[in-house]
Amino acid sequence: MKRALSDKQQDALVQLLGKPAVCVDDNSRKTYGADWSQAADPDPVAVVFPSTREQLHAIIAYANEWRWPLVPSGGRTGLTGAAVAAHGEIVVSLEKMNRILELDTRERLLICEPGVITAQVQQAAREHGLFYPVEFGAEGSSQVGGNIATNAGGVRVLRYGMTRAQVAGLQAVTGHGTWIDEMRCLRKDNAGYALRELLIGSEGTLAITTQAGLRLCEPMPALATVLLLLDDINTLPEVLRAMQRFPLYACEWMDQRAFALGNEAQANPLGVASAAGYLMIEAPADAMTVEALSAALATQPVADVLLAQSSKQAEGFWAVRDSITGALKPRHPLKFDVGFRASRMPAVFAAIAQQWPDAVVYGHLGDGNLHLNLVNVQDPLHAQAQVWQIVKQFQGTITAEHGIGMLRSRALQSTEAHDRLSAMRAIKQALDPNGILNPGKLVST
Ligand code: MLT
Numbered sequence: 001m002k003r004a005l006s007d008k009q010q011d012a013l014v015q016l017l018g019k020p021a022v023c024v025d026d027n028s029r030k031t032y033g034a035d036w037s038q039a040a041d042p043d044p045v046a047v048v049f050p051s052t053r054e055q056l057h058a059i060i061a062y063a064n065e066w067r068w069p070l071v072p073s074g075g076r077t078g079l080t081g082a083a084v085a086a087h088g089e090i091v092v093s094l095e096k097m098n099r100i101l102e103l104d105t106r107e108r109l110l111i112c113e114p115g116v117i118t119a120q121v122q123q124a125a126r127e128h129g130l131f132y133p134v135e136f137g138a139e140g141s142s143q144v145g146g147n148i149a150t151n152a153g154g155v156r157v158l159r160y161g162m163t164r165a166q167v168a169g170l171q172a173v174t175g176h177g178t179w180i181d182e183m184r185c186l187r188k189d190n191a192g193y194a195l196r197e198l199l200i201g202s203e204g205t206l207a208i209t210t211q212a213g214l215r216l217c218e219p220m221p222a223l224a225t226v227l228l229l230l231d232d233i234n235t236l237p238e239v240l241r242a243m244q245r246f247p248l249y250a251c252e253w254m255d256q257r258a259f260a261l262g263n264e265a266q267a268n269p270l271g272v273a274s275a276a277g278y279l280m281i282e283a284p285a286d287a288m289t290v291e292a293l294s295a296a297l298a299t300q301p302v303a304d305v306l307l308a309q310s311s312k313q314a315e316g317f318w319a320v321r322d323s324i325t326g327a328l329k330p331r332h333p334l335k336f337d338v339g340f341r342a343s344r345m346p347a348v349f350a351a352i353a354q355q356w357p358d359a360v361v362y363g364h365l366g367d368g369n370l371h372l373n374l375v376n377v378q379d380p381l382h383a384q385a386q387v388w389q390i391v392k393q394f395q396g397t398i399t400a401e402h403g404i405g406m407l408r409s410r411a412l413q414s415t416e417a418h419d420r421l422s423a424m425r426a427i428k429q430a431l432d433p434n435g436i437l438n439p440g441k442l443v444s445t
C-alpha cells in the first residue's frame, strides 16, 4: 500500500530545501514522476529540487532515516522507465543543479553539475571551438546526470564511444550517504576499483551524480553522408567488413519498413528506390577518403549508392532516420534494443523475419545495436520470451543502449547468469544498504 508523507515528514523536507523546492501538487507529481517510456502511471508523493550537493546529501540522509525511496530524475527522456516513480517515491529532480562550472580548452574538459542539458554542453563546446560527441535524439532535453546514469549512446558511439568514454571525472553521493569523489579527471589513474565506470550506467540505483568532468574533442571533420541500398541482407557482414577500413562517424541501419515510415513522415519524402534495407554511413569528406570509399563500394554487393550532394541532402537522409521513432509511436510497438556481433546479424535478421515478418528494425548497426519494434503483438509476454530466445541463441544482449530500468528488470533476472546477478546485488547492498535509491529498477533486490 502506498504511504503518504506525514505533516512531520513533509515539514522536514521543507526545512531541508525550502518551501519552493518541495512540490506535492498533482501536476508536478505527474510530470516529474514520468519519463518517455510511459512504463507505468506516475504516482510519487512529492518532487524535490535540490540546488546544491549539500542539499542532495541531506535528502539521502532523510531517505535513510525515514526509509523513503527516492527516484533520481534528469530530463526524463529514458525509454525503459528508470526515472518513473509509480509507487509513492520522492522524485529528486536535478534540474536546479544546472551550472557549467568550468571549461578548460587546454585540457579539453568541461566540469558541470548534473542538471545541465546535453545540448548546452554541446553548445558550450562549440563556442570554444570544440565538440561534445554524445549526440542523440533527446539531446535537447536530456541532462548530463541522466546521460551518466544511463550511459547514453546515440549515433556517434561507433566513433567516440558511449557516455562512459566521455566522463573524465565524477562526484556522487551513494545511497548510503557516502561520497565517491573521482574528480581528478586524469587520463591515467589506476588507483583501485573503477568506481567511476561502475556508477556510469547504474541508473540511479547506487548513487546520484553531483558533478561531472566531461571530455571534449576536436570538431568532427566535414562528413560525406552515403546511403547504401541493399537487396540482400546476407551481404551485410561483407559490406560492413569493407567499411571497417574507413574511419566511420556513423553507420545506421533502416530496414524497408523503417525507412518507409521515416520517409513518409517528411514534408518532401526522398525519391529513393525500395530496398530490403538501407545503410547510412558517414566518413570524412576529404577527396582521398571519398574516392577510396567509392572504389570500395563499387566492388560491394549493394544495389545502389547515394552520396549526399549537399549538406541539405545529408540532412534529408538524417531526417528520415530521426523520424522513425516518432512515426512508429501511433502503432504502439513493443520495443526492443538488442545487440549482437556483426557476423551474426544476417542470422539474427533471418530469425526476426521468420517470426515477425512485419517487424520494424533500425538502429546503430555499426556498433551492433538494433532497435527491434514489433507491431500488432497479441501476446507481449510470449513475444518477449521469443526475443530473449534469439538473444540467447546468438549470444547478444537484451539491451545495447536503452538500459534496464523498470521495463527490463525482470528480463535481466531471467537472462543473466546467477553469479553475475549476485555480484550486482552485492554492489547494490554495499552502496545502498537500505535500498532507498530507485527500488524496482535494474537489479531489483
Ligand atoms: C534511436 O536510436 O532512434 C533511439 O534509441 C530511439 C528508439 O529506439 O526508438
Ligand code: ZN
Pocket (backbone or CB within 6 Å): 154, 363, 364, 371, 401
Ligand atoms: Zn538508439
